[in-house]
Amino acid sequence: MAASEKPVLDFDGLRPPSPFLTAEHDAWRHQVRAFVDAEIAPNLKDWDLAATFPDALYTKAAAAGVLGMGFAQELGGTGEDIDLYHRIILAEEFYRLGSGVVFSDLATHWVALPPVISLGSPEMRERVARPVLAGLKKMAFAVTEPSGGSDVGGFQTTAEKVGDNYIVNGSKTLISGATRADFMLTAVRTGGPGVGGLSLLLIEADRPGVSTKPIAGMGWYNGNNGSISFDNVEVPITNLIGIENRGFAGLANQFNIERFSGISATLALARTAISEAIAFGRERKTFGQRLIDHQVIRQKIVQMIQRLNSTYAYMDMVVWRFHQGETPVADLAMLKVAATTTLEHCARESLQVLGGSAYTGDNRVERIYREARTFVIGGGAEEILRDLAARQLGF
Ligand SMILES: Cc1cc2nc3c(=O)[nH]c(=O)nc-3n(C[C@H](O)[C@H](O)[C@H](O)COP(=O)(O)OP(=O)(O)OC[C@H]3O[C@@H](n4cnc5c(N)ncnc54)[C@H](O)[C@@H]3O)c2cc1C
Known part of the structure; x- marks a missing residue:
């Protein structure tokens, strides 16, 4: 821009120039913006008031190439050849509208799914990743507990090994998308105290003993954020993700x-x-x-x-x-x-x-x-x- 030109001080004009952004990033921004403008913008006010959005948005987001960003093509993703700016642009485009109700649920799998893909069994990858990336199933990232979220080493939800199963007892809170998740990537205590005793376990929401409850929240009016209780839930040891006690x-x-x-x-x-x-x-x-x-x-x-x-x-x-x-x-x-x-x-x-x-x-x-x-x-x-x-x- 020439020195005499005045910048346009709208959303785009307020992003300071970056030497690292390329034409490919620009194209990705246009792709995400088209989806957000067509599918989310017209409904945002209603969804904000309702504190939720329809399930159909997941499959639409999958079809628009939004859910699969950065995941392997053989699992239904758009390919792993992306960088951090693709992730940044995606979040920016959703939040451009000034509401997090949609993104907080729709985006949970970007945090919850990668350990399943990189550390889970081939059977688990197929069973979980494919339907999640197609928008047919949903995931939650269940870490925070009622006793506190900052002190990861203090988590109390236990998973005790009995035969071929873990028996899980405890609870999680403030979990985005908890009330409609099909799979929960859950931090559990399989060993002694501290972070060294934690493991990651995939828990299916329809297992007997799993129950969820919405949390009426401040600010982020998201009716799907909730607590999860595990009451003697039997989870096969094959649902362990990675190495026992190395979940941290x-x-x-x-x-x-x-x-x-x-x-x-x-x-x-x-x-x-x-x-x-x-x-x-x-x-x-x-x-x-x-x-x-x-x-x-x-x-x-x-x-x-x-x-x-x-x-x-x-x-x-x-x-x-x-x-x-x-x-x-x-x-x-x-x-x-x-x-x-x-x-x-x-x-x-x-x-x-x-x-x-x-x-x-x-x-x-x-x-x-x-x-x-x-x-x-x-x-x-x-x-x-x-x-x-x-x-x-x-x-
Ligand atoms: C809208 C929303 C969505 C969320 N979604 C998820 C989710 O999907 N999955 C999930 O697992 N969690 C989720 N969380 C929970 C979030 O990760 C926790 O709220 C966060 O980790 C803090 O934990 P806490 O709220 O239990 O606070 P605490 O750990 O109880 O801490 C309370 C306050 O004290 C401060 N504090 C704690 N220890 C110290 C110290 N040693 N020195 C100084 N200050 C300290 C903290 O900074 C905090 O401000 C969500 C939270 C919100 C609000």
């Missing part, structure tokens, strides 16, 4: 993937919030001039853009390092905190710019404000991530 390694990798979704979702929500504030500020008149012409409002908007740009620059560098084969855990943790606190700032300030208008009608800023807190807690809470960074940095 499988989980840690999935947490990294989940973090990228959270980071890109929050930055997309921040972009939407800022663009709405700018549009409103240009339109609204107070004290004889446009709202955006008041210095305090201009300052607010520039500060939001400034934080957004810094976080995108940080994200691009962390992505680049992952693409070089590094796993910069401390930076990923700090990046997630930077992204979520940027969103919190932008949600507050955008809503402040909109004033009372934010409370009226179908308002994206109001939705974003409601959802912002979720990201600071889910996928690694702020305090836990800063501590993780401190440990990695060798304090």
